[in-house]
Amino acid sequence: MxxxxxxxxxxxxxxxxxxxxxxxxxxxxxxxxxxxxxxxxxxxxxxxxxxxxxxxxxxxxxxxxxxxxxxxxxxxxxxxxxxxxxxxxxxxxxxxxxxxxxxxxxxxxxxxxxxxxxxxxxxxxxxxxxxxxxxxxxxDHENCSYDAPAVTAFWRQLIQAERVLTVFRSRFTGKVSPVHFFWGAMDLAVTRFSGREAPEHPGGVPNCPDRVMVEGYSHEISSAGFWPGGGAEGAFYSYAYPGPAGFAEWEVPEGAFFSRELGEFLLPYEVVRASADPDGLVLEFLEATYDAARTLGRWPEGAGAA
Structure with missing residues (x-):
C-alpha cells in the first residue's frame, strides 16, 4: 500500500x-x-x-x-x-x-x-x-472562526452517529424519516411515526415561524439523533411528541438520563466513546427510549416493529 x-x-x-x-x-x-x-x-x-x-x-x-x-x-x-x-x-x-x-x-x-x-x-x-x-x-462579522481539525472531528462524530442511526432506522417497518442533518439546530436526526396525528405544536422556537414546528410535529413521533451539545463532547438524544405520562421515568442504559430542562433523554457522547461497545450502547439507548414512547404512548400495533 x-x-x-x-x-x-x-x-x-x-x-x-x-x-x-x-x-x-x-x-x-x-x-x-x-x-x-x-x-x-x-x-x-x-x-x-x-x-x-x-x-x-x-x-x-x-x-x-x-x-x-x-x-x-x-x-x-x-x-x-x-x-x-x-x-x-x-x-x-x-x-x-x-x-x-x-x-x-x-x-x-x-x-x-x-x-x-x-x-x-x-x-x-x-x-x-x-x-x-x-x-x-x-x-454577521463577529462569527468568523474556522478550526479545520475541529470541523473534521465533528464530521467524523457525525459519521459514527449516522452509521448507528441508520441501523436503528432499518429496524422499523413503519413511516420513518431519513437520517438527515437539520441545520436549524445543527443535529443529525431520525424520526419514527406512530401513524396518528398529534396535538398542534405550540411553536415558540426562537426566530422560527410557528408553522414550521406545526408541520414538523403534525404527527405523533419518537425522534432521536446526535447533537454537538448536551454533554462535554455532545450527546445522543431521544424524545417523544407528545411526551406520554411516565416517559421521564423510563429505565435507560447506565450513563443516560432524562433532562428536565430539555425534555428529552440524553446519552453523552463521551460516555459512548469510552464504552467497550459504542455501537451497542447507542442502539440500546435508542431502542429503550423508543420503547418508552411506543409503550407509554400506546402506539398502534401496525405502526412498525423494532
Whole structure:
C-alpha cells in the first residue's frame, strides 16, 4: 500500500472533540450550514415534516444532495477533508472556494457569487433560524472562526452517529424519516411515526415561524439523533411528541438520563466513546427510549416493529 492509500484508509475511531474547545468555530460553521441549507430550501419541493431541507453526511463532509433548478440539478458540498465548498451543476461546471477563517458575511457573499457563476439565481431568507439573536448573514462579522481539525472531528462524530442511526432506522417497518442533518439546530436526526396525528405544536422556537414546528410535529413521533451539545463532547438524544405520562421515568442504559430542562433523554457522547461497545450502547439507548414512547404512548400495533 502506498503512502497516499495508507493516509486515505478509513478511521473508525470515535473522535474526541469537547464542545468547549470549538465553541467559536461551532457557532460559525452552524451559520455556514444554515446558508447552504436555505439555498436547498429555496428550490426543493415541499416534503412532509420539512424533509426536503436537511443536509446529508457524505464520504467527504456534508451535502445538499441534488437540488432541482430549471430542468437541471446542482449540489453544494462541504468537503471537510480538503476544507473547501464545492458548488456543482450537472453540466460539469463547478465553483469552489476554501473553507477557512472568515466572517459569516463573507461566506454568504461567496456562496451567492459561486451560484451566480454557475447561472443559479437564488433568494433566501437571509437570517438564521432557531438561534437568538438572529443576526442577518450579510451583517454577521463577529462569527468568523474556522478550526479545520475541529470541523473534521465533528464530521467524523457525525459519521459514527449516522452509521448507528441508520441501523436503528432499518429496524422499523413503519413511516420513518431519513437520517438527515437539520441545520436549524445543527443535529443529525431520525424520526419514527406512530401513524396518528398529534396535538398542534405550540411553536415558540426562537426566530422560527410557528408553522414550521406545526408541520414538523403534525404527527405523533419518537425522534432521536446526535447533537454537538448536551454533554462535554455532545450527546445522543431521544424524545417523544407528545411526551406520554411516565416517559421521564423510563429505565435507560447506565450513563443516560432524562433532562428536565430539555425534555428529552440524553446519552453523552463521551460516555459512548469510552464504552467497550459504542455501537451497542447507542442502539440500546435508542431502542429503550423508543420503547418508552411506543409503550407509554400506546402506539398502534401496525405502526412498525423494532
Amino acid at each position: 502506498n503512502a497516499t492509500a495508507a493516509s486515505a484508509a478509513p478511521n473508525h475511531a470515535w473522535p474526541t472533540l469537547t464542545t468547549e474547545s470549538w465553541g467559536p468555530t461551532r457557532a460559525t460553521f452552524h451559520m455556514f450550514t444554515q446558508i447552504v441549507g436555505k439555498v436547498r430550501l429555496a428550490f426543493a419541493p415541499m416534503v412532509n415534516h420539512w424533509w426536503q431541507v436537511p443536509l446529508y453526511v457524505t464520504a467527504r463532509g456534508l451535502s445538499t444532495g441534488a437540488v432541482p433548478y430549471e430542468g437541471d440539478v446542482f449540489d453544494i458540498e462541504f468537503d471537510l477533508l480538503a476544507h473547501r465548498l464545492s458548488v456543482r451543476r450537472s453540466d460539469g461546471r463547478e465553483s469552489v472556494f476554501a473553507l477557512e477563517p472568515m466572517p459569516v458575511s463573507e461566506f454568504y457573499r461567496r456562496v451567492l457569487d459561486a451560484l451566480a457563476e454557475l447561472g443559479v439565481e437564488v433568494s433566501i431568507h437571509a437570517r438564521p433560524n432557531e438561534v437568538d439573536p438572529a443576526v442577518p448573514f450579510a451583517d
